[in-house]
Amino acid sequence: MPFKSLEELRSSCLDLPSGSDASAKAVAARQAILTKPQGSLGRLEEIAAWLARWQGRDMPRLEQVKVFVFAGNHGVTAQGVSAFPPEVTVQMVANFAGGGAAINQLARIAGAQLAVIPLDLEHPTGDFTTGTAMDDDAFLAAVSTGYHAVTEDTDLVCFGEMGIGNTTPAAAISAALFGGGAEKWTGRGTGVDDSGLRRKIAAIEAGLSRHAAALSDPLRVAASLGGRELAAILGGVLAARHRNVPVLLDGFVCTAAAAPLAELHAEGLAHTLAAHVSAEAGHRSLLEALGLAPLLDLGMRLGEGSGACLAVNVVRSALECHAGMASFAEAGVSQE
Numbered sequence: 059m060p061f062k063s064l065e066e067l068r069s070s071c072l073d074l075p076s077g078s079d080a081s082a083k084a085v086a087a088r089q090a091i092l093t094k095p096q097g098s099l100g101r102l103e104e105i106a107a108w109l110a111r112w113q114g115r116d117m118p119r120l121e122q123v124k125v126f127v128f129a130g131n132h133g134v135t136a137q138g139v140s141a142f143p144p145e146v147t148v149q150m151v152a153n154f155a156g157g158g159a160a161i162n163q164l165a166r167i168a169g170a171q172l173a174v175i176p177l178d179l180e181h182p183t184g185d186f187t188t189g190t191a192m193d194d195d196a197f198l199a200a201v202s203t204g205y206h207a208v209t210e211d212t213d214l215v216c217f218g219e220m221g222i223g224n225t226t227p228a229a230a231i232s233a234a235l236f237g238g239g240a241e242k243w244t245g246r247g248t249g250v251d252d253s254g255l256r257r258k259i260a261a262i263e264a265g266l267s268r269h270a271a272a273l274s275d276p277l278r279v280a281a282s283l284g285g286r287e288l289a290a291i292l293g294g295v296l297a298a299r300h301r302n303v304p305v306l307l308d309g310f311v312c313t314a315a316a317a318p319l320a321e322l323h324a325e326g327l328a329h330t331l332a333a334h335v336s337a338e339a340g341h342r343s344l345l346e347a348l349g350l351a352p353l354l355d356l357g358m359r360l361g362e363g364s365g366a367c368l369a370v371n372v373v374r375s376a377l378e379c380h381a382g383m384a385s386f387a388e389a390g391v392s393q394e
């Protein structure tokens with residue numbers, strides 16, 4: 059286990075590489091001579107430079123694209139915060155194995171290898187309205203699992219999650235880190251009705267007040283209010299930074315899982331792109347709070363890494379243009 063204490067994990071979060079300026083500059087120089095008006099590929103040009111910076115390669119590559127779906131169960135489901143029962147988590151893990159979920163189709167079309175990693179599904183985390191979701195050991199074990207999953211041979215990584223109830227910890231973490239009250243961050247998740255939404259807000263308020271003393275520390279926020287799959291995503295996003303792997307974040311849950319890193323380090327999420335903005339209430343505000351501009355806005359609210367995987371196609375398109383286009387000189391196209 060790479061992290062034996064919260065302080066060891068904190069040091070790793072504070073000591074982040076800043077990417078390759080030289081590689082980002084090499085991409086910008088090439089963009090300037092390709093057969094198109096300057097800047098006409100918009101964010102595709104920025105994506106190519108972003109890949110170069112965080113891979114540390116003048117010519118980025120997308121041979122090994124991976125999507126990790128971490129799965130966890132949540133004690134806070136006892137508060138009636140989801141429209142579905144907790145056993146759906148393990149049932150969906152079986153569905154992922156059988157190829158029947160949305161993420162299986164989206165990963166295939168994106169050319170991404172899918173790995174599903176269940177985290178102690180038989181033992182849900184604690185109900186944060188009555189105690190901490192995870193003690194330090196459980197939190198560090200989950201962070202470490204995510205950290206181990208991301209290897210240096212990876213060119214781009216997507217993170218996703220499966221965990222009935224997990225829009226509740228995601229909203230609780232967002233409220234704890236950015237304030238504004240539970241209601242601002244709470245949405246309907248899988249589709250709770252009005253009374254479910256009230257129960258969800260009440261559970262988050264109870265969690266925020268019970269854990270008030272811990273909420274000034276982003277890592278304690280993640281341990282007290284989060285979940286194993288969110289902790290694993292945090293570990294995976296951190297490992298990606300240390301191992302030169304650019305990251306596509308998925309929806310509300312994935313973004314909330316990664317947010318503590320941005321609170322610990324001002325540039326903590328610079329190696330990530332927000333793949334999409336989910337229809338889950340709170341995601342747009344969370345992206346704004348983090349200064350992230352989503353690539354896609356398709357009204358999706360699934361999780362599983364679905365939005366992240368979809369955006370791989372955009373990133374592939376950005377690189378294909380960058381790598382494959384001719385320069386003005388090569389194509390004999392007049393520049394003025």
Ligand SMILES: Cc1cc2ncn([C@H]3O[C@H](COP(=O)(O)O)[C@@H](O)[C@H]3O)c2cc1C
Pocket residue numbers: 139140141142146150219220221222223224225226246247248249250360361362
């Ligand atoms: C069949 C099914 C497949 C899913 N795939 C992702 N989620 C998503 O919904 C859950 C979060 O919503 P809430 O907080 O309302 O429970 C998570 O499991 C998330 O990954 C699913 C949910 C269901 C029911």
Ligand SMILES: O=C(O)c1cccnc1
Pocket residue numbers: 225247248308309310311312336337338341358359360361362
């Ligand atoms: O945006 C998400 O991550 C999300 C939204 C609804 C349900 N599960 C996840």
